[in-house]
Amino acid sequence: MPHPVPPPLLIRGGTIQTADTTSRGDVLIRDGVIAAIGRDLEAPTGVGIVDAGGLLVMPGGIDPHTHMEMPFMGEVSTDDFRTGTEAALSGGTTMIVDFAIPSPGGSLVEAWRVWSERAAKAVCDYSFHVCVTHWSDSVAGEMATLVRDHGVNSFKHFMAYKGALMVDDGVLLESVGHALSLGALCNVHAENGDAVAHLQKALLASGVRGPEGHALSRPPAVEGEAAQRIIAIADLLGAPIYIVHVSTKDATDAIARARAGGQRVFGEVLAQHLVVDESVYASGDFGSVAAHVMSPPFRPKSHQAALWAGLASGQLQTTASDHCCFCAPQKAKGRDDFTLIPNGTAGVEDRMSVLWHHGVRTGRLTPAEFVSITSTNTAKIFNIHPRKGAVSVGSDADLVLWDPDGSRTISARTHHQRVDFNVYEGMQVTGLARSTITGGRLAWHDGALRTVSGTGRYISRPPFAPICFPARA
Numbered sequence: 208m209p210h211p212v213p214p215p216l217l218i219r220g221g222t223i224q225t226a227d228t229t230s231r232g233d234v235l236i237r238d239g240v241i242a243a244i245g246r247d248l249e250a251p252t253g254v255g256i257v258d259a260g261g262l263l264v265m266p267g268g269i270d271p272h273t274h275m276e277m278p279f280m281g282e283v284s285t286d287d288f289r290t291g292t293e294a295a296l297s298g299g300t301t302m303i304v305d306f307a308i309p310s311p312g313g314s315l316v317e318a319w320r321v322w323s324e325r326a327a328k329a330v331c332d333y334s335f336h337v338c339v340t341h342w343s344d345s346v347a348g349e350m351a352t353l354v355r356d357h358g359v360n361s362f363k364h365f366m367a368y369k370g371a372l373m374v375d376d377g378v379l380l381e382s383v384g385h386a387l388s389l390g391a392l393c394n395v396h397a398e399n400g401d402a403v404a405h406l407q408k409a410l411l412a413s414g415v416r417g418p419e420g421h422a423l424s425r426p427p428a429v430e431g432e433a434a435q436r437i438i439a440i441a442d443l444l445g446a447p448i449y450i451v452h453v454s455t456k457d458a459t460d461a462i463a464r465a466r467a468g469g470q471r472v473f474g475e476v477l478a479q480h481l482v483v484d485e486s487v488y489a490s491g492d493f494g495s496v497a498a499h500v501m502s503p504p505f506r507p508k509s510h511q512a513a514l515w516a517g518l519a520s521g522q523l524q525t526t527a528s529d530h531c532c533f534c535a536p537q538k539a540k541g542r543d544d545f546t547l548i549p550n551g552t553a554g555v556e557d558r559m560s561v562l563w564h565h566g567v568r569t570g571r572l573t574p575a576e577f578v579s580i581t582s583t584n585t586a587k588i589f590n591i592h593p594r595k596g597a598v599s600v601g602s603d604a605d606l607v608l609w610d611p612d613g614s615r616t617i618s619a620r621t622h623h624q625r626v627d628f629n630v631y632e633g634m635q636v637t638g639l640a641r642s643t644i645t646g647g648r649l650a651w652h653d654g655a656l657r658t659v660s661g662t663g664r665y666i667s668r669p670p671f672a673p674i675c676f677p678a679r680a
């Protein structure tokens with residue numbers, strides 16, 4: 208059953224912060240979209256009024272990389288689309304893009320359908336990148352069907368996870384070339400899966416079985432090589448490319464070089480990689496080290512400066528969480544063999560606060576750049592701007608009322624994410640979502656969620672995003 212249209216809302220007296228401008232004004236929301244913006248707007252009868260005095264009114268965050276209830280490495284990630292999107296809203300994020308992954312050798316359209324069923328309980332809007340994990344004529348046909356009939360404009364490829372999700376260069380060449388003809392953007396997890404498997408084998412043979420082996424098996428060069436390779440493949444084909452979770456100076460430099468040469472290469476950074484470093488793997492405590500096992504792993508601190516600089520300079524365009532929750536009993540599967548620890552950490556709730564605190568408050572980012580990298584750039588790259596990622600008349604009323612001076616301490620004891628660990632545990636952050644509005648609904652207000660299962664909508668994304676593809680003749 209369709210949900211009733213939310214009643215009108217008037218956001219009064221905030222500072223409207225977008226990727227381009229800062230201005231004082233009110234925002235009137237009607238039928239889930241922004242109906243008017245201006246000073247001292249008249250309040251229509253029956254309108255709900257939200258006081259935004261002292262707050263920034265910004266486009267809600269868009270997290271382009273989450274994994275809700277994903278089957279992976281023999282486990283299923285614990286946040287589902289309801290709990291995960293509630294956590295997102297409490298942190299100021301109003302849309303996620305998750306990944307639909309086909310079963311081995313299976314149908315992409317079926318994967319899209321399975322993920323659509325799972326996401327029916329979401330409380331904020333969502334969309335799916337669809338993964339290409341093998342190649343055949345039927346995969347090519349399904350990619351076309353997904354673009355034409357299902358609003359998919361991005362396909363994901365894993366260069367890592369050998370023997371599971373990994374694809375080789377042959378598949379990459381076919382898929383990136385085909386996606387180009389469809390006007391779809393390929394996303395790539397850039398780590399050399401053969402090199403990882405080789406190093407894992409060597410580490411196990413030398414007696415390294417504990418979770419500290421994870422980072423040792425995935426040194427920065429593993430990412431740097433794969434990033435350069437996919438950039439070269441994309442260049443060969445004349446295709447745009449989007450590299451997910453860039454965690455190293457090596458990959459950042461490869462992207463910057465390619466862009467300087469005129470290639471359209473986009474890079475995404477996880478908030479985790481900006482502020483957590485490889486020292487977390489040295490504690491000797493299995494539970495804590497395993498909880499930090501994710502791919503790419505946390506890096507030597509020296510890489511973080513390159514990631515921050517990449518975001519500030521525009522060489523890297525988006526930020527994400529790669530939200531993928533596994534609890535301690537699931538991580539314990541790899542107690543005697545680090546290669547069996549399910550890879551993933553949480554972060555959909557904290558991305559915005561971490562970026563504000565460590566980015567804007569330190570002067571690394573301006574407030575406008577914060578909006579660009581948490582929302583607007585993602586909306587442009589995945590072709591949903593200005594419906595999303597904007598505060599403009601006609602845009603969806605997906606907004607966060609941001610308190611730039613409000614503080615909180617991040618903890619697994621208080622977060623909304625359905626997981627028993629938080630990589631930011633104990634971090635005090637300044638900058639938080641006072642209220643979050645999704646599709647015109649006030650869904651997070653004064654520390655309380657007011658969500659209704661299934662109010663999130665699937666967002667179709669048309670092909671040929673103008674920021675990725677040159678004009679067609």
Ligand SMILES: NC(=O)NCCC(=O)O
Nearest residue numbers: 396501502529531550551
């Ligand atoms: N990142 C991670 O460790 N788990 C989720 C799957 C992926 O994005 O590689």
Ligand SMILES: [Zn+2]
Nearest residue numbers: 396451452502
């Ligand atoms: Zn990945």
Ligand SMILES: [Zn+2]
Nearest residue numbers: 272273274529
């Ligand atoms: Zn991921």
